[in-house]
Amino acid sequence: xxxxxxxxxxxxxxxxxxxxxxxxxxxxxxxxxxxxxxxxxxxxxxxxxxxxxxxxxxxxxxxxxxxxxxxxxxxxxxxxxxxxxxxxxxxxxxxxxxxxxxxxxxxxxxxxxxxxxxxxxxxxxxxxxxxxxxxxxxxxxxxxxxxxxxxxx
Amino acid sequence: xxxxxxxxxxxxxxxxxxxxxxxxxxxxxxxxxxxxxxxxxxxxxxxxxxxxxxxxxxxxxxxxxxxxxxxxxxxxxxxxxxxxxxxxxxxxxxxxxxxxxxxxxxxxxxxxxxxxxxxxxxxxxxxxxxxxxxxxxxx
Numbered sequence: 533x534x535x536x537x538x539x540x541x542x543x544x545x546x547x548x549x550x551x552x553x554x555x556x557x558x559x560x561x562x563x564x565x566x567x568x569x570x571x572x573x574x575x576x577x578x579x580x581x582x583x584x585x586x587x588x589x590x591x592x593x594x595x596x597x598x599x600x601x602x603x604x605x606x607x608x609x610x611x612x613x614x615x616x617x618x619x620x621x622x623x624x625x626x627x628x629x630x631x632x633x634x635x636x637x638x639x640x641x642x643x644x645x646x647x648x649x650x651x652x653x654x655x656x657x658x659x660x661x662x663x664x665x666x667x668x669x670x671x672x673x674x675x676x677x678x679x680x681x682x683x684x685x
Numbered sequence: 686x687x688x689x690x691x692x693x694x695x696x697x698x699x700x701x702x703x704x705x706x707x708x709x710x711x712x713x714x715x716x717x718x719x720x721x722x723x724x725x726x727x728x729x730x731x732x733x734x735x736x737x738x739x740x741x742x743x744x745x746x747x748x749x750x751x752x753x754x755x756x757x758x759x760x761x762x763x764x765x766x767x768x769x770x771x772x773x774x775x776x777x778x779x780x781x782x783x784x785x786x787x788x789x790x791x792x793x794x795x796x797x798x799x800x801x802x803x804x805x806x807x808x809x810x811x812x813x814x815x816x817x818x819x820x821x822x823x824x
Contacts, residue, residue, distance in 0.1 A: 556706065556710060581796045641795050642796065643795045645789040645792070663728070663729045664726040665727045665799060
């Protein structure tokens with residue numbers, strides 16, 4: 533007969549779907565949601581201001597991030613702070629901190645400056661020396677280059 | 686055709702998606718890693734905690750004011766917004782100390798303050814400082 537060796541085994545129809553890639557994707561999605569959910573649950577909602585001349589500030593492990601959301605509520609490292617406790621919290625963090633006195637500052641762009649000033653005042657009395665105002669780049673480099681080209685034409 | 690090369694018998698009718706998923710996963714991981722690295726910020730010096738030191742200001746320092754009515758002023762002289770860049774350039778090109786103080790009215794929006802700092806940094810200012818609250822009160 534024409535049936536050669538081996539071909540019978542390979543030609544057998546596989547009836548079940550290969551679910552391994554699907555499970556991979558599901559697991560990654562699960563991990564993403566596990567990371568993102570606490571941030572959403574904290575209720576921090578703010579649009580960051582935009583700027584052009586910025587310094588890269590990669591996120592590190594041991595840093596202090598102060599957020600002020602649209603409603604003017606304070607968030608320290610992602611957790612909402614009760615009214616009036618910001619100074620004490622910052623003082624206890626920065627008095628024990630030896631590496632740097634940088635406070636990362638993430639505030640909504642429509643906030644009144646009075647609110648920001650209040651935070652600055654509290655921070656400087658609590659031992660903060662530098663505030664890094666987290667800002668979103670106005671236009672990303674690639675798109676900016678495209679735009680410049682279009683404008684030249 | 687590509688089908689004829691198989692020669693092992695059964696025709697595979699579905700697309701092999703495994704390599705595509707591999708690539709997508711790697712892309713996902715790359716974006717997850719680069720996302721925290723792409724954070725941008727502007728450093729601002731905070732006034733020192735003891736207030737007595739800050740009340741005396743040396744005459745050579747430059748203060749950019751954002752008035753409550755929406756105007757801008759450098760050391761008390763009003764400057765239109767579109768001339769801020771050239772004005773700051775003119776001042777700081779000759780100065781060795783690239784230090785600027787920002788003083789904003791309570792009703793100004795944070796975005797305006799950031800924009801002003803942005804313009805200043807673009808015009809050659811290297812260190813920006815916030816002024817203490819006492820300095821912002823009308824005398």
